[in-house]
Each structure stands twice: as C-alpha cells, then as structure tokens.
Amino acid sequence: xxxxxxxxxxxxxxxxxxxxxxxxxxxxxxxxxxxxxxxxxxxxxxxxxxxxxxxxxxxxxxxxxxxxxxxxxxxxxxxxxxxxxxxxxxxxxxxxxxxxxxxxxxxxxxxxxxxxxxxxxxxxxxxxxxxxxxxxxxxxxxxxxxxxxxxxxxxxxxxxxxxxxxxxxxxxxxxxxxxxxxxxxxxxxxxxxxxxxxxxxxxxxxxxxxxxxxxxxxxxxxxxxxxxxxxxxxxxxxxxxxxxxxxxxxxxxxxxxxxxxxxxxxxxxxxxxxxxxxxx
Amino acid sequence: xxxxxxxxxxxxxxxxxxxxxxxxxxxxxxxxxxxxxxxxxxxxxxxxxxxxxxxxxxxxxxxxxxxxxxxxxxxxxxxxxxxxxxxxxxxxxxxxxxxxxxxxxxxxxxxxxxxxxxxxxxxxxxxxxxxxxxxxxxxxxxxxxxxxxxxxxxxxxxxxxxxxxxxxxxxxxxxxxxxxxxxxxxxxxxxxxxxxxxxxxxxxxxxxxxxxxxxxxxxxxxxxxxxxxxxxxxxxxxxxxxxxxxxxxxxxxxxxxxxxxxxxxxxxxxxxxxxxxxxxxxxxxxxxxxxxxxxxxxxxxxxxxxxxxxxxxxxxxxxxxxxxxxxxxxxxxxxxxxxxxxxxxxxxxxxxxxxxxxxxxxxxxxxxxxxxxxxxxxxxxxxxxxxxxxxxxxxxxxxxxxxxxxxxxxxxxxxxxxxxxxxxxxxxxxxxxxxxxxxxxxxxxxxxxxxxxxxxxxxxxxxxxxxxxxxxxxxxxx
Numbered sequence: 001x002x003x004x005x006x007x008x009x010x011x012x013x014x015x016x017x018x019x020x021x022x023x024x025x026x027x028x029x030x031x032x033x034x035x036x037x038x039x040x041x042x043x044x045x046x047x048x049x050x051x052x053x054x055x056x057x058x059x060x061x062x063x064x065x066x067x068x069x070x071x072x073x074x075x076x077x078x079x080x081x082x083x084x085x086x087x088x089x090x091x092x093x094x095x096x097x098x099x100x101x102x103x104x105x106x107x108x109x110x111x112x113x114x115x116x117x118x119x120x121x122x123x124x125x126x127x128x129x130x131x132x133x134x135x136x137x138x139x140x141x142x143x144x145x146x147x148x149x150x151x152x153x154x155x156x157x158x159x160x161x162x163x164x165x166x167x168x169x170x171x172x173x174x175x176x177x178x179x180x181x182x183x184x185x186x187x188x189x190x191x192x193x194x195x196x197x198x199x200x201x202x203x204x205x206x207x208x209x210x211x212x213x214x215x216x217x218x219x220x221x222x223x224x225x226x227x228x229x230x231x232x233x234x235x236x237x238x239x240x241x242x243x244x245x246x247x248x249x250x251x252x253x254x255x256x257x258x259x260x261x262x263x264x265x266x267x268x269x270x271x272x273x274x275x276x277x278x279x280x
Numbered sequence: 281x282x283x284x285x286x287x288x289x290x291x292x293x294x295x296x297x298x299x300x301x302x303x304x305x306x307x308x309x310x311x312x313x314x315x316x317x318x319x320x321x322x323x324x325x326x327x328x329x330x331x332x333x334x335x336x337x338x339x340x341x342x343x344x345x346x347x348x349x350x351x352x353x354x355x356x357x358x359x360x361x362x363x364x365x366x367x368x369x370x371x372x373x374x375x376x377x378x379x380x381x382x383x384x385x386x387x388x389x390x391x392x393x394x395x396x397x398x399x400x401x402x403x404x405x406x407x408x409x410x411x412x413x414x415x416x417x418x419x420x421x422x423x424x425x426x427x428x429x430x431x432x433x434x435x436x437x438x439x440x441x442x443x444x445x446x447x448x449x450x451x452x453x454x455x456x457x458x459x460x461x462x463x464x465x466x467x468x469x470x471x472x473x474x475x476x477x478x479x480x481x482x483x484x485x486x487x488x489x490x491x492x493x494x495x496x497x498x499x500x501x502x503x504x505x506x507x508x509x510x511x512x513x514x515x516x517x518x519x520x521x522x523x524x525x526x527x528x529x530x531x532x533x534x535x536x537x538x539x540x541x542x543x544x545x546x547x548x549x550x551x552x553x554x555x556x557x558x559x560x561x562x563x564x565x566x567x568x569x570x571x572x573x574x575x576x577x578x579x580x581x582x583x584x585x586x587x588x589x590x591x592x593x594x595x596x597x598x599x600x601x602x603x604x605x606x607x608x609x610x611x612x613x614x615x616x617x618x619x620x621x622x623x624x625x626x627x628x629x630x631x632x633x634x635x636x637x638x639x640x641x642x643x644x645x646x647x648x649x650x651x652x653x654x655x656x657x658x659x660x661x662x663x664x665x666x667x668x669x670x671x672x673x674x675x676x677x678x679x680x681x682x683x684x685x686x687x688x689x690x691x692x693x694x695x696x697x698x699x700x701x702x703x704x705x706x707x708x709x710x711x712x713x714x715x716x717x718x719x720x721x722x723x724x725x726x727x728x729x730x731x732x733x734x735x736x737x738x739x740x741x742x743x744x745x746x747x748x749x750x751x752x753x754x755x756x757x758x
C-alpha cells in the first residue's frame with residue numbers, strides 16, 4: 001500500500017499525483033514506469049513516472065482519466081492509499097551527450113518526457129522541447145519544461161496557443177531553420193509518435209519513442225505488451241519501453257491497444273454507475 | 281476390513297480406489313475443483329493396498345523423499361494428524377503436491393503394487409492419499425506451526441514466492457533465520473497462483489500455505505521486483521546474508537509464425553494470468569478482461585496447454601482445438617490431464633502444426649492455417665521428429681488462440697546481476713547438490729534453473745538449497 005501525498009487536476013481530465021514510494025523513488029531513472037492497481041478487483045495498468053525525489057521518498061504520476069482504473073485513481077486523494085504499486089519497471093532512457101536533443105511531448109506525454117529532458121540537459125545536451133496539445137489548456141507542465149530546456153516550442157491543433165499545427169510542423173520548422181538535431185525523443189499518443197518517426201526518418205534523425213502498451217505483469221512473464229520492432233517481436237515491459245521509432249510497427253501497436261476497447265467501456269460505465277470498484 | 285490381518289495377496293486384490301470427480305458436463309461451466317477428494321472410507325481402502333515395503337521404491341521416486349510407507353500406515357491406523365505431520369517433515373505443500381505432482385512418473389512409478397499388476401495406474405494412489413491427509417488438516421482450521429529454532433540473527437532473502445521459494449522460506453526459517461520473501465506480483469504464490477487454474481488447484485490452498493509461512497514468522501513482500509526495485513547486490517547491502525533466486529521460467533516463447541501479434545493471440549502465461557490471478561472469468565466484476573471466444577485453438581501438448589484449453593472451455597468457448605505437432609504418445613502432459621481435457625470436450629488435433637495466423641482488418645485473429653505432420657526419425661529428445669506433409673495445409677476458423685509451447689528464463693535478475701552465471705538459454709547455473717550459483721551467498725532453484733519443470737522438482741531443489749543455505753549460514757564457509 002502506498003500513501004497518496006498530493007493530488008491536483010491540472011486540466012479537466014489530467015491530474016498529477018504524488019505518492020509515497022521510497023524504494024521506487026530511490027531507484028527510478030528517466031523513462032521508467034510503474035504498474036498499479038486501485039482495488040482488489042482491479043486491473044494492472046502501467047504508468048510512466050513523471051518525477052520523483054529519493055530523499056523525500058516519493059514519486060509523481062501524471063495521469064489522464066481514460067478508463068475505469070484511472071477514473072478510480074482520480075477519485076483518491078491525500079491520505080488515501082494505492083492498493084498495489086510496483087516498480088520501477090522497464091529500461092531507463094539511454095542518456096549521454098548527443099549534441100542537440102529535441103524532446104517532443106504530446107498531451108499527457110509531456111509528463112514522462114520531463115525527466116528525460118532533465119537528464120539530457122544534465123548530460124550537457126542542448127535541449128529543445130516541443131510541447132503539443134489539442135488546445136491551450138492541454139499543454140501541461142510548460143513552466144517545468146522551460147526550466148530544463150534551452151528552447152521551448154508550443155503547438156496547438158486549434159492555434160489557441162503557440163504555433164497552430166502539429167508537433168511535426170514544429171520539427172519541420174526546426175529543420176528548415178537549419179537546426180542540427182542529433183536525437184529526437186517523442187512521447188505522446190501513438191499516432192503522434194508514428195508521424196514524428198515518419199518525418200524524422202526522412203531527415204535521418206535518430207528517434208526514440210516511449211511505448212505505453214497493454215500490460216499484465218510488467219516483468220516479461222506474459223507477453224501482452226509485445227510489439228514488432230524491425231523484424232523482431234519485443235516486449236515493451238522488459239525490452240522497452242523505449243524503441244527506435246523508425247522500426248516500430250505503430251499500426252499493429254494501435255490495433256493491439258484497441259483489443260479490449262468495449263470491455264474497457266463496460267468497466268468504466270459500471271464504475272460510474274457505482275456498480276463496483278469500491279476502494280478498500 | 282481389519283488392516284493388520286490382511287495378507288499381501290489380499291492387499292493386491294483390492295482394486296485402486298478412484299477419486300470421485302465433478303461430472304464433465306457440469307464442471308466445464310464452473311471453476312470449482314474437478315476431483316472431489318477421498319472420504320475416510322475410500323482413504324482406508326486405498327491405504328490398505330500399500331505393502332509397507334522395507335526398501336520403499338516410492339520414497340526414492342519422490343524429489344523431496346517423503347516417508348510414504350509411514351504416512352500411509354498412519355492413515356490405515358486412522359492417525360491422520362501423525363500422517364500429515366510425517367508428510368510435512370519433508371514437504372511443506374502437501375495439499376498442493378497431492379494435486380499437481382506427476383506421481384505416475386515419481387513415487388507411483390516404482391510402487392511394487394503397480395509392478396505386481398504390471399500397470400502403473402494400479403500402483404497405490406499415493407498422491408490421492410497425500411491430498412486426503414492434507415485436506416483433513418485443512419478442514420480442521422489452522423495448521424500446526426512447526427518448531428522454530430532460536431533466532432540466529434542471520435537474514436535470508438527469497439526472490440519469488442512460487443513452490444521453490446516457499447520451500448526454502450520454510451526450511452530456512454525453521455533453523456531460526458529471518459526470512460523475507462519478495463514477490464513481484466500483487467499476490468504471493470507464483471505459478472501456483474497465476475498459472476495453475478482454480479479447477480486444478482484452488483487458490484485458497486495456496487493462500488493458506490502462504491499464511492502458514494507468515495505464522496512461522498516469514499515476511500512476505502508483494503509488489504517487489506528484485507532486479508528492479510532492488511538488485512541482488514542491494515539486498516546484500518541491506519543486510520541479507522544469503523539470497524535464494526527462484527524467479528521461475530516466466531518469459532513466454534512464441535512460434536515466430538506470421539500473424540502472431542494479432543489481437544486474440546495469447547501466450548499461455550497471459551491467458552492463464554488473466555483468468556487466474558486477475559480473475560478475468562468474473563469480468564466485469566473484476567476489471568481485467570479476456571477474449572470471450574467461441575472457437576479457440578491451443579498450440580502445444582504439455583500440462584500448460586491442457587490448463588489453457590480447459591480454461592477456455594470454462595470461459596464459454598464452444599470449440600477448443602488442441603493442436604499438437606506430434607501424436608498423443610509424445611505429449612508431455614500427464615495422462616490424467618489429457619484425459620480430463622478430452623472428457624470435457626477439448627478436441628485433439630494431433631500431428632498438425634500451425635504455420636500462419638490470419639486476421640481481419642481490426643487486427644483480430646480469425647483463422648489459423650495448419651499443416652499436417654508425420655513422424656520421422658527420432659530427434660535429440662528421443663521422440664520421433666514431426667515432419668510436415670507437403671501440400672496438406674488447411675485452415676480452421678478461430679477467434680482466439682493460445683501459444684503454450686514453453687518459456688524461456690526471465691531476464692530481470694540475471695540482467696542486473698552480471699556475476700551470476702547463466703547458460704546459453706539464460707537459465708541460472710546452479711550446483712546440482714547445493715544450488716550454489718557463481719556468486720557468493722546466492723543460490724538458485726526452480727524453473728529459473730531447470731527451465732520449465734514441475735512444482736515438485738522446484739520444491740526438491742528448494743529443499744537442497746535450504747539445506748546448503750543453513751550450512752553456509754552456520755559455518756560461514758562458501
């Protein structure tokens with residue numbers, strides 16, 4: 001059981017949650033994730049770690065309310081506990097000096113890209129962050145990203161803030177400006193990562209993407225999270241979560257993410273009707 | 281029948297007592313246990329078949345060397361408490377082993393009664409009697425906590441709470457050492473919880489055994505992924521004096537055929553974990569979903585394949601095809617499991633092999649293409665090698681399939697502890713007698729060493745490892 005220290009909604013459907021987890025806080029590195037359950041009948045879901053403090057013994061999660069588990073999690077507050085929390089899982093991001101690193105965070109993906117931006121900065125890289133959202137309110141953590149980036153570009157689909165357009169437009173613009181990019185790290189919706197990878201492939205810019213697939217155990221035991229990378233099947237939980245974006249079969253991954261769509265809807269509706277999922 | 285008056289001839293004339301089972305048509309609609317268990321009269325009759333052989337070939341066949349004649353004699357005498365205590369001297373999980381051990385290849389294989397009848401099926405039903413004694417104790421509430429020696433102040437970390445880990449925890453704790461069991465999942469029990477289905481091994485039995493360990497003073501920490509939450513070296517830094525690694529097989533193999541990443545294609549581990557550990561059979565009461573398929577194919581011929589096939593039936597499948605590339609004689613599954621699966625309606629498709637999975641536009645599996653096989657010359661395993669018959673391809677309509685062709689070893693501990701030697705398959709190399717690894721203070725056993733084996737072999741290794749750990753902690757000599 002892990003105690004919740006803080007919770008705050010930062011957009012209508014996105015909240016950040018600070019959780020007591022001293023062992024995970026001590027070990028976690030940029031790019032890693034946890035698996036949690038919110039109740040005894042609960043599902044195991046992976047969530048990327050957005051921040052943490054080893055001395056104070058906490059980690060922070062930034063979560064978008066999508067299904068039953070995230071909905072139930074969002075209803076918990078300080079003093080309450082998370083039923084099960086395990087981690088840090090997955091391989092940490094490979095951090096070294098590359099030169100100029102462009103960090104692309106789309107929507108909720110901005111949160112997990114923050115520790116990577118921090119680590120890349122510490123390694124001496126010039127960090128350019130591109131933050132994308134559908135609309136201004138969905139561009140989260142801008143201040144934190146500014147604090148760790150040499151340059152920040154914001155894009156919104158509706159033009160309510162920053163450049164009107166997609167994160168790919170911002171990358172294109174950087175290239176057009178003559179920016180020499182040594183590495184792109186893209187975290188966000190699969191469709192965004194797909195198009196970022198397609199674009200950077202054209203310019204031959206090495207690109208890392210962080211995948212958030214369906215998982216059960218998160219330790220390599222079940223294979224629910226498998227993805228095709230190049231001509232190989234990889235397990236996101238132990239081989240990833242980060243892979244070469246130019247080799248990931250995003251179309252297959254997006255289909256796999258939809259495998260339980262109707263069941264997920266059922267679960268959420270039942271929860272909203274108060275049928276189940278009492279926090280113990 | 282008065283036991284002591286029976287002659288050997290009379291004992292040999294008693295037919296083996298079958299264990300009553302739930303009717304197949306009924307049981308495929310529930311997850312309750314299939315064999316119901318002996319009552320006292322059945323146990324008495326069966327126990328009287330034992331000849332009390334002095335040389336006891338049964339004991340030699342048991343990986344944990346239970347004193348089988350002694351525990352059976354106690355059943356004959358109605359001294360059930362003595363019987364279960366005798367078993368527990370060497371086996372801490374009798375209720376589990378009585379259910380899932382392959383006795384026909386172990387204790388019952390050497391049984392003189394079976395030999396006399398020239399039929400291993402007519403051996404004394406040692407496993408069923410073991411289960412009887414264990415269930416008798418369970419019905420009487422809490423088990424007796426064994427004597428724990430005075431605290432030594434030494435600390436042992438057990439990594440993984442499956443059969444090997446639980447055995448080591450008990451045997452090391454009895455010596456007075458402090459024991460912490462680390463489990464990556466949210467419930468302890470390892471394969472006994474996530475893998476073996478409820479209808480073969482009720483989870484309350486496993487939970488009870490874990491509770492017994494806790495009553496002995498063993499600490500169980502769930503949600504703790506050794507290799508990630510802390511490495512083995514960090515466990516030593518925290519003050520542990522010895523570590524036993526029993527992380528299991530746990531990395532499913534796939535067939536590497538086209539279409540294997542379609543939706544509805546499961547590893548047996550995933551399918552069984554969803555159904556067992558996550559209770560997907562009660563979705564939406566529990567949150568974890570599982571494909572509710574009408575036509576399910578299972579690939580493989582081992583016990584896990586049988587578990588998966590029988591689970592699919594209980595999840596409502598109309599047709600479950602078990603597709604195996606060799607013939608029934610080569611199936612690695614226990615005869616009893618194959619029999620149960622057939623009784624329940626699993627359709628055996630033998631000498632056939634999947635070569636391709638075909639999906640729809642949404643990425644769901646819809647068909648499996650198979651090829652017929654024939655048996656050729658014996659291969660390295662001594663079994664006749666299956667050879668494809670050219671041009672014999674055919675398709676079967678399915679909406680889910682389960683790959684049950686085995687596991688590779690889990691990489692989490694070896695990857696973060698480079699000074700533990702592994703073999704070319706990634707299994708940890710451990711001494712056969714002491715289970716020592718190449719790293720001082722670290723022992724390993726169970727499937728992480730054996731590859732995919734059985735509960736009882738894992739426990740057998742656990743016993744040996746515990747013995748070696750106790751010696752190491754007493755002498756300090758590695």
